[in-house]
Amino acid sequence: MKLAFVISPQALLTGIALPVEMFYAASRFRVKRRAAPTLSIQLVGDSLQTQRAVGGLNIQADHTFAQADDADLIFVPPMWGTPWPVISQGDALQRWLVEQYQNGARLAATGTGVGHLARAGLLDGRVATTHWYYLDRFRQRYPEVKFEGHHFVTHEDGLYCAGSINAQTDLVLFLIEQTFGEDALALVERQFTHELKRTFSTPYFEPGGAVHHDEGVSLVQSWLRQHLTDDISLPQLARLLDQSERNFSRRFQAATGESPMAYVLRMRLDSARELLRDTNLRVAEVGEACGFRTAAYFGRVFRERLSMTPGEYRKMVRSKLFTAG
Incomplete structure (x- = not known):
């Protein structure tokens, strides 16, 4: 996998360094498991100064924009202070992004x-x-973009x-x-976020949170979160949508890119991880609170998906051992 990070004036280095370190940690872990896509990282800018x-x-x-290899994923960091001069002078960067x-x-x-x-x-007609x-000034400057004010992350195309x-x-997670x-x-x-409670597990929010614009499916997802x-x-x-x-x-x-029951299982595992991390409920109580029928079934599914038991996961996320191994 080829990652590229844009180097530009006023860039907040956290927007570059943190994802670099997170992707690197993930790739090294997979290398140890002998099942990793090769990771390469480029820092790309207008010049090498x-x-x-x-x-x-x-x-x-x-690498300059002219020298850089084609990337699979490119990160454009936020800027500190007034962004308009940097944006208006960013023709070379913007052509390269296109x-x-x-x-x-x-x-x-x-x-x-x-x-x-x-x-x-690139965002014309997109969310x-x-x-x-x-946000309001972006809406005024770029009226063709569907700026979303209620969600922290958006994704389209x-x-x-x-x-x-x-x-x-x-x-990044x-x-x-x-x-x-x-x-x-x-x-x-x-390594990086064990103190934080993740607020979502898919990158694009509709009210209640999924990666699409199908209102009916969104309603089902909202219902699932409550049940x-x-x-x-x-x-x-x-039956919720009166369909076969x-x-x-x-x-x-x-x-969503998932079958309904696979989605339910993933939601339950996400909820279980949060409870294991953030509460002192017994493992069996966590499984029950997340909709798993028995403690044995919860333990088996958790181990199959995460390659560790719920108890091992709890110990891991609470250990605060910042090592790559």
Whole structure:
């Protein structure tokens, strides 16, 4: 997997260094398991001259836009202070982003860094977000963009926008899980975010939280969040939309990328991880609170998905051992 991080004036280095370290930790973990996509990281800028970043720290690109290899995923960091001069002078960066996107790269911009995607025209007609302080001004400057004010992270057509560094962290966790799997995600959560309670597990929010615009499926997802401890069956979910099981399953899969029952299981495991991390409930009580029928079933599914028992996971996320192994 080829990652590229944009080096630009006024960049907040947290928007670069933190995802670099998180992806690196995930990749090293998978290498030890002998099941990792090769990870390469480029710092890309207008020139190879040293840039003075926020707080007086220096950073230097290792490739210019002309030299950089095609990337799979590109991060555009937020900027400190007024972003308009940097955005208006970012023609070279914005042309490169358009070219990379046309070549298949996904783009992830945070805070005011979203302005580069907006000025390049990449977000026209698409959903986006940015830092709350600049949201109204972004709406005025880029009226063709569907700026979303209620959600911290948006995604459409391979274009991810995060409103803040904290939101970017959740987005990075999502991308790590998609790339390296749940066990690598668990390691990264231990190293970087074990003090934090993740607020979502998919990058694009509708009210209640999923990656699509299907209102009916969103209603089902909202219902599931309120009934996670209940016995849930496919016929029951299909009846919520007055559809056959087959048609409902196809519709749900098209909207979320998962089958309905796989989605339910993932939600239950996400909830279980939070309870193991943030409460002192016994493991059996955690399983029951998340809708698992028996403690044995909970333990078996958890171990299959995360390569560790619930008790081992709790010990891991509370240990605060910041090691890569």
